[in-house]
Structure formats: structure tokens, C-alpha cells
Amino acid sequence: MTTYADRTFTPPERIRNFCIIAHIDHGKSTLADRMLQITGVVEERAMRAQYLDRMDIERERGITIKAQNVRLPWKVGDEEYVLHLIDTPGHVDFTYEVSRALEACEGAILLVDAAQGIEAQTLANLYLALEKDLTIIPVLNKIDLPAADPDRYAAEIAHIVGCEPEDVLRVSAKTGMGVEALLDEAVKQIPAPQGDADAPARAMIFDSVYDTYRGVVTYIRVVDGRIVPRERIKMMSTGATHELLEVGIVSPEPKPTEGLGVGEVGYLITGVKDVRQSKVGDTVTSQRRGATEPLTGYREPRPMVYSGLYPVDGSQYPDLREALDKLQLNDAALTYEPETSAALGFGFRCGFLGLLHLEITRERLEREFDLDLISTAPNVVYQVTTDDGTEITVTNPSDWPEGKVSEIREPIVKVTILAPSEFVGTIMELCQARRGQLGGMDYLSESRVELRYTMPLAEIIFDFFDALKSRTRGYASLDYEEAGEQVSDLVKVDILLQGEPVDAFSAIVHKDSAYGYGTSMASKLRELIPRQQFEVPIQAAVGSRIIARETIRAIRKDVLAKCYGGDISRKRKLLEKQKEGKKRMKTIGRVDVPQEAFVAALSTESSADKAKK
């Protein structure tokens, strides 16, 4: 079946470009599913839930990580239109994906779960869209749920978007109810793209993805002129030129076309092998008679959180390097450089956008590249001025200067918390304990409050979100953004096994938390490290001062004493299993530490899965 949308060079007035933005799990991908179905681009039998979540890890976790665009045909009355839809992720770590998507759109569907109401990322994403002057279409989703309270939340949304409660559309992405009306409304409200068809070509790169079979696939939104295959193009930031091998659209699978015109969204393939040669935010123009002014760019996000990644089996170090190289092709936000740890051997210090990003990267490395990894406790970036005035940037506790320091600065973030008003007291207590400064508080409605804090980033990257959730019975949501740095009284706590510092366990913490970190780490390790043939003291120290101590007693018995008769195989298999376990241990000094101990000691309560909700 061919449709109106299969042909490109559609007149701009027939095009509508929009994305779906929302808090996590409010149903963006499910709504996109219904749109794929209603517009007929995916047949009934090929349909599967969250069609656009294409990565294994997305499907397993049920969350979107990568924004995805798709071109859809739609008719309002007799008029045919082309819709470019972008489904975006809701998790705060992937906000940059939302920002990129917004670059390609004139409108945004702001989706809100009708049983939950506005959450922190609803606001965060709304503000991003408003900054870009996008037309917002507020929509309540999941109205099929018995717990849905659309009247109440329509009022809440109207209040923040500045519209009338009646203007808030109501849909069920699950049943499809209201989705056709929503598409009609999108055509009606969202402005058509504008651009000069006769001007030199200018297209904005909003995504760039490495594909094993096709090389780098670059997603663009054409602003002026036209992009056609077989022509040479130029990246305006570097001046590098490339042959255009293929230009196409996604509907919902990639389809080559004759080119893309003003306002159209699609992909191009040039044969480059590295996404860094095709940078998000860059402007593509034609090599001959190209444009001179690039479009206003988009800044790549900077890593906020660092962690060391080490192969459990040291011989996998080259494999880890290769795997990181490959992942980075697809993930410009991931940074890494080699580092060595006395405890863990050769590895990489990696920069991430947040904990979920860390965890997902790690999981992909392990799964897609068959690696076994240890990741060290995540930390933020510190700026340290030593007494002699030297400035040091610390992304790894091991780089913490030994001598006197005159000033230490740490990154801070602006935190927005939304919660039912009954929890204000407990939330304030928690934030205070995490060195938060209250910036303000607003009632979004009678029962819902927005609290704004300034906090050290280091205080929220661990278990803050979990603590917040458990104190508010899961009702609070959280968003944060960078807000510069502040001077703080921080120290490095070292953990010593048999008197030897284990660099992987060192942490930078606020002076007042040093004792707490030291005692909890020491007692955790006492539980996690198996008993050795000798006694092992565990100490926590700040400089040369010991602040906590535990002891692992020597093991006295490790022998199977039972009669297995002639079943020697069973005994051998047991032994082989134990032996393999022992082989996977890291030896620190004379102490054998199982990988699980590193993992458990270094993981906080807050696994990013939980941060999802």
C-alpha cells in the first residue's frame, strides 16, 4: 500500500512536525503505537506494544531510552497531510534526547497520566518545549483507568500551561479512544514548518546513530532548500564533505526516497563510520553553493557522573576498550579514558549523564559484548585548589590531592520535587539532610506542591530518589538540572584491607558524612568478603586518621565432609564450581575479594531500575 506520505517534497503547509513529551511511563510510546496503527503504517498483525522501543534493553525495562521519529500519513476531511512524530524518553537522564527532538518540531503533545497528574518531568519537558516556542497540545492519557481523575488533572494542566481545562484533550493510548481527534487537533493547532525552498540547503542534525550494517545513520530536519541523494554534502561545523549514499524517511522502517524538502524529517547515509563526524546539532548543507550561516546549534550534554569500569577478568581489557569504542558511536554523551586501579587493574573512567545512563551502558556492555564488569561507586566532578594555587579537576577519588587544599568546589543542581502536600515536611527533612537549600515552594493545586531546592549533585546521584520515594509512598517525582558549583567542606575517605588502601572503595564525601560512610562501608565489606585463612582488618580512614574498624575472622573450616560413595562426579563438579568462583576473585594484597563483593559494596540501594518509577 502506498500513501501520501510515501512521496517526499511534500508542500510545507501539508506537513506537521511534533513530538510526544511526558513524565516517565505516562504512555508516550503507547500513544505512538496507536498513531502507527490508526494511520495504517503498521499493520494489525505486525503490531507489538511500544513498537518504537527498538532496543532489547528498552523492551526489557519497558522504558524508552532513544527518541525515535516516524513519518505518518493523515487525512483531515479530504485534505492529506504528512505528520512527523517523535517519541521521546521520559527519564531525566535522557532529557538531552528530548531537547534534540524539540529541534525538529513545531509542536509538542504534552501527555499526562490521568491517574497521576503532573509530575516533575512533565514540568521539565514542558519548560524545554516552551523555551523553543513550540505549540503545546495538552493531553490527558489513560482515561480508561478506573483511578483516572481527568477533571481534576485537566484543571491542574490548564493552570500550568495557561489554557482552559476544556482545551485539554482526553485519550486512552491503550484503547485508542480520542487518538483520531488528537491527530486532527495536531494538524489544526501546530503550525506548518517554514523555510525557503529556493535557498541553499540547510538541515539540522538531531540524531546520529551507528548501525552495524549501514554505518552512521544521520537524522535530519530540513529547514531550507532540498537534500537529494548522490550530491555531496558539507558539515558546517567542520567543513568536512561527504558523498550522500542514501536519503530516506522512516515509516516506520527506513525507506529510501528521492530526497527531502523544506520541513521534512528523514535520514541520510554517507558511509562515515563514526558518529562524531556527523554531530548532533550540526548543520548539513550542500557542498556546491552551500549555505554560509549555520542553524543555531544544539549543545551536547556534559557527563555529570563518573565511574570506573573494569573487566572482572583482566584479559578482557582490550575487549572492553573495543566495546566502549563501539557504544560511543551511538552515544556521544558517553566519555571514557583509560585508568588503572591498584585493586581492579586496568579499566576506564567513564562519564555518564546520570545513574540510569551508567547502569544501562554497563548492562549493554555486559550483554551485547559479553563482558563481566565491575563499576566503582559513581562520583561527580570536583574542582580543587591546592595551597600553592594549582587547580585540579577530580573525576576520580584517586586523583584527590594528598596535601593541603585551600578550596574545594562541587557541582550543584536545581532540584524540582512534585508531591502531594501532606509530604512537605518529610521532604524538607530529607533535603536538609542532603545539604539542600530551599529555593521556593508553590502549590500547583490544593493538594499538590512543587518544591525547589539547590543541592549538591553528589547528594542526589546515590539513593536520593529512593529515599524520596519511600518517604512519600511513591508519590513524589523528581527532576534536576545543572546549576553551577559551590564551595564545600569535603574529604576523601579511604578503605583499607589489612592496612592496604583499596582505591576502588575510596569516596569523596562531606566532612559530616565521613564517619557514616566509613562505618557503613566497613561493615558491608565485613559481610561481603569471605573469610580468609588469616584475620583481615578493615579500616576506614580520612588521611591518616582511622575513623572505623571491623575485622573478618579467619576461616577455620572449608572442607566437604560427607560420604558421597561412588559419586565422584558430584564432588568434582562442586569443587570446579568453587574453583571458578575463586578464579573470578580479585586479590588485594593477600585478600581474595569476590566480584560480587565489589558489586554489592559499590552499588547503592538505588539501582536505576527503581529510579525509573
Next chain:
Amino acid sequence: MHVPFCASRCGYCDFNTYTASELQGSGSSPDTWLEAVRRELTRARATVGDRAVDTVFVGGGTPSLIGAERLGAVLATIRSEFGLAPGAEVTTESNPESTSPEFFAGLVEAGYTRVSLGMQSAAPHVLRILDRRHTPGRAVDAAREARAAGIAHVNLDLIYATPGETTADLRGSVEAVLSAGVDHVSAYSLIVEDGTAMARKVARGELPAPDDDVAAERYELIDDLLSAAGLQWYEVSNWASSAGARCRHNLGYWLDGDWWGVGPGAHSHLAGRRWWNVKHPARYAAALAESADPEADHEVLTPTEQHTERVMLRLRLAEGLDLDLLDAPARAEADRAAAADLLELRGGRAILTRRGRLLADRVVQDLLLASETAPA
């Protein structure tokens, strides 16, 4: 020879054994079992050929439950198929409560030379935790009856470090063993095996898990008391009053011998090939009734596996491990273990010290890992 029957299932036991009620309706009984093992012996004879049998060990399960007559019949079949070597050792395990002077007399008459009794403990509350059916004094009495009947070698099995057992309880058990005048003792530290009733109790918090430090202490106590009474360790869990009192059958397992395991779930070894029979007595008997092979599966040991087993089994013996079996990195590891008071290197052999016996698995792993991880 495996006898897969028990009067009831002890909470800690994960052996291949069945109670009468579990077998109800399956068509299995001691008689169908007897029929089947006789067929298997015939098959064995056809495979192995002419080879006199040095040792026989009837284990369980509870062999005493099927009575001296059937035990005698089994031995008769072995004799007629293979013949027994002169001075053969013929053992049967027995549970104290299903023995009597007449039972032992029957064994002697049939040609049994050795009896191994599952005593486990002399403390009533420990026996209760272990779900044992016999009364505290019964095991010792049975051992005396066996000796009086003319069984030359008698062993008592102990289980130690059962939760609830005190040092005094264990001392009492060992003293009871010594009072019985046996020439062999096996002592096993309680293992909570997956899937057992005991494992469920531990998981539910109804029973504390056995404590390894306590087990170590108890092992030392057992070793002290037995050695003082003239019983010397010859394997980590086994003590004997003289070289002649050692269980030759078990030594065969540990020294790479060939044996044919007859019965449901029984394990065999012939020249580097190990195999084991189907576990359920009904399936086992059915296979043999159709003249089919009751083998469930097998493995042919690789040289590495063979080496692993050798080191693992021989190091546990008082005779020790021939150092020539170790490569250079493992020899270096043996030196380290000797310096750590885990091994004694004497006469070209590595012998576990008492501390080493308690850490034997670690010593074995370290020796094997030393060879594995040494740079080629």
C-alpha cells in the same frame, strides 16, 4: 550395590532412597529390586569379563531393611557371576534399628566381613533433630552384636555440628563409639543439602544453620579423642585402628579403582569412564526387565578432570598426594601451603596437616588454580 529403601526419610538426607509409601503403586519392592540387580550383575559380567571381585559394598538407603536373606542372595549372585578374590572385603551398611543378633549371624553366614552402622549421635535431642528412628543406645548395642556374631570389622558413622549439639554431646557420642570397640569410625559434619526438609527448616528460620567454626572445633575434638584411643585418621572423615581396618572399598573410590555400581542411581567407573544408572527403582527395574541398559548418563573424563579428581581425592588421604603429580606452579603452591601450616611435605608426598584437613577444599583449589593460572 545401592539399596534404595528406607523406613522413613531423615530430614537432612538427599540420597536416592524411597519409603514404602513413596513406592506404593510403582511396582517396586525389595524383591523386584533383587531381581533387577541380579540381571544387572549378569550384564556386568558380560561387559567386564573374568575379573574376581576384591571388595563389595552394599550401601543405601538402608540395606538392613531388606533382611539378611536378600543380602545373602545378592552376594551369592556376585560369587556366581564373578567370584570373590581371596580375602575379599564385603561390607553392608545397616541402620541400628533394623538389626539384631540373628541378622548379623545371617550376614556372617552369607560371607559378609564388615558392617557399617549409621549411629550419627548418642544424644537423644540430636537424633531427634536428625529425624533418626533409633534410640541412643541402639547403635552401640548393634555394633557389639555384630562383633559378637563374628563380623570382623565394624564401623560407626557419626554426624557432628548438628544445630543443638553441644561439645559435651559430641564427647558423649565419641565415648559411646569407643565403648563399642569398633575398629573404624566415619565422622561427617552435617551438610544442609538443597531440597531437603532440613534445608526448608533452615530457610524458614526454624533451625539455625550449622556453624563452620563449631564444626572445626568438633572435628578437632573427634580427632583428639579417636587418636588417643588408637584410631588414626586415614582420610579426612575416616579413622581406623590399623591399616587392615581401613575400608578397602572406599579406598578404591579414592585411588582411581574400577568398580561397577549396581542398583538404581548407582555410579560406576571403568578406566576413565563414569556412568550412573537411572534413579527410580521402578524405571531401573523396568529397563533391566527389557534387557535394556539402565544407564542414565555417562562422562568420559578428560585428562584435566582426571587430574582434578586425583588431587581432590588423594590429598584427603593420610598417605597424601604424590608430588610428582604436580607441575612446577602447583609445587610452588604446595610450598606456600606448607609454609602456612596446611601441608606437610614428606617423602615426596604432600600430606595435610590437621589445620590443612579442615581447609582441604581450599588447598586443593589453590593447587589446581596455581597450574591453571600460571602464565604458559
